[in-house]
Amino acid sequence: MRNNTIGSLIWLRLMRFTNQSNQMSNEFLKRFDLTTAQFDVLIQVRTYQPLTQMELAEKVTVTQGGISRMLARLEKEGYIVRKQDWKTKTISLTDKAEAIMEQVLPEQLAFQSSFFDDVLSEEEQKTLYALMSRVHKHSEKKEIPPA
Amino acid sequence: MRNNTIGSLIWLRLMRFTNQSNQMSNEFLKRFDLTTAQFDVLIQVRTYQPLTQMELAEKVTVTQGGISRMLARLEKEGYIVRKQDWKTKTISLTDKAEAIMEQVLPEQLAFQSSFFDDVLSEEEQKTLYALMSRVHKHSEKKEIPPA
DNA sequence: TATTTTAACTTGACTAGTCAAGTGATGGTG
DNA sequence: CACCATCACTTGACTAGTCAAGTTAAAATA
Numbered sequence: 212m213r214n215n216t217i218g219s220l221i222w223l224r225l226m227r228f229t230n231q232s233n234q235m236s237n238e239f240l241k242r243f244d245l246t247t248a249q250f251d252v253l254i255q256v257r258t259y260q261p262l263t264q265m266e267l268a269e270k271v272t273v274t275q276g277g278i279s280r281m282l283a284r285l286e287k288e289g290y291i292v293r294k295q296d297w298k299t300k301t302i303s304l305t306d307k308a309e310a311i312m313e314q315v316l317p318e319q320l321a322f323q324s325s326f327f328d329d330v331l332s333e334e335e336q337k338t339l340y341a342l343m344s345r346v347h348k349h350s351e352k353k354e355i356p357p358a
Numbered sequence: 359m360r361n362n363t364i365g366s367l368i369w370l371r372l373m374r375f376t377n378q379s380n381q382m383s384n385e386f387l388k389r390f391d392l393t394t395a396q397f398d399v400l401i402q403v404r405t406y407q408p409l410t411q412m413e414l415a416e417k418v419t420v421t422q423g424g425i426s427r428m429l430a431r432l433e434k435e436g437y438i439v440r441k442q443d444w445k446t447k448t449i450s451l452t453d454k455a456e457a458i459m460e461q462v463l464p465e466q467l468a469f470q471s472s473f474f475d476d477v478l479s480e481e482e483q484k485t486l487y488a489l490m491s492r493v494h495k496h497s498e499k500k501e502i503p504p505a
Numbered sequence: 506t507a508t509t510t511t512a513a514c515t516t517g518a519c520t521a522g523t524c525a526a527g528t529g530a531t532g533g534t535g
Numbered sequence: 536c537a538c539c540a541t542c543a544c545t546t547g548a549c550t551a552g553t554c555a556a557g558t559t560a561a562a563a564t565a
Binding site for chain 1: 362363364365366367368369371372373374375376377378379380381382385386389398419467468469470471472473474475476477478480482483484485486487489490491492493494496497498500502503505
């Protein structure tokens with residue numbers, strides 16, 4: 212009667228799981244004085260620096276406004292610097308953030324992995340990754356059906 | 359060098375996908391003047407009404423404070439009513455919400471399903487659901503490793 | 506019965522994000 | 536060369552959520 216399609220069941224699971232694991236990740240990262248969202252942004256900056264806000268927004272799938280606010284917070288905390296450069300702002304990590312990331316990154320990767328390593332075999336993880344990749348890629352091309 | 363474990367790759371995919379599909383769902387539900395979060399709450403209330411805020415918070419994995427604010431918004435919009443009953447508040451849908459849900463539910467289920475129906479076979483969807491169920495259930499029992 | 510405890514809910518101060526309107530410097534065109 | 540458009544970014548008003556401290560009414564206890 213309710214939630215009856217297999218797709219909607221998957222959807223629910225995905226939502227609940229990501230919600231749950233996000234909260235746990237936040238708790239985990241508290242020891243480094245970071246949130247999951249901040250970590251996500253810092254990783255992208257570290258990987259692609261120097262880059263503009265537009266580019267960064269795209270990478271973390273957040274709007275221009277969202278990235279502007281997030282960077283304001285990160286700048287206040289001394290994790291990143293924005294340099295007005297031409298008509299764009301170029302973002303890069305501070306030494307402080309660089310040092311923290313060096314320390315956090317392996318731990319966070321291990322933490323993320325443990326959600327899957329503990330219950331799925333290598334083979335199953337590959338299957339899950341392949342399925343989710345297809346679903347994700349498709350969703351990026353998807354259009355909202357008209358009203 | 360970065361993001362190298364299979365687990366962390368899955369994690370990223372899940373996060374990006376749920377983020378993406380959530381935004382699309384919000385866009386889709388705009389025609390009914392609802393957000394995804396509101397729809398999620400209304401579905402739970404509809405299924406289990408009458409229920410307390412504690413129970414509801416548990417079902418949608420949100421804190422007490424979060425559900426309190428959400429219900430305040432939904433009440434303001436005339437979707438639900440809270441009755442002080444004993445020392446708890448009992449939540450139920452208004453006729454207005456009941457009518458809307460009747461209309462939205464099948465459409466939203468179809469919308470959610472389309473993320474998977476379009477790219478995965480029935481068999482693959484079952485596999486994905488089974489894998490995610492295991493991962494999700496495990497995460498609920500999981501403990502944050504000590505610092 | 507008066508007093509404390511407790512359980513359910515609310516609220517203030519945040520993070521994180523959205524959308525849409527507002528800035529401000531760059532660069533093209535009359 | 537002055538004006539206007541455009542592009543990158545910011546900001547005001549929201550939704551949605553967190554945590555921790557604050558209510559408040561019922562229950563338990565002295």
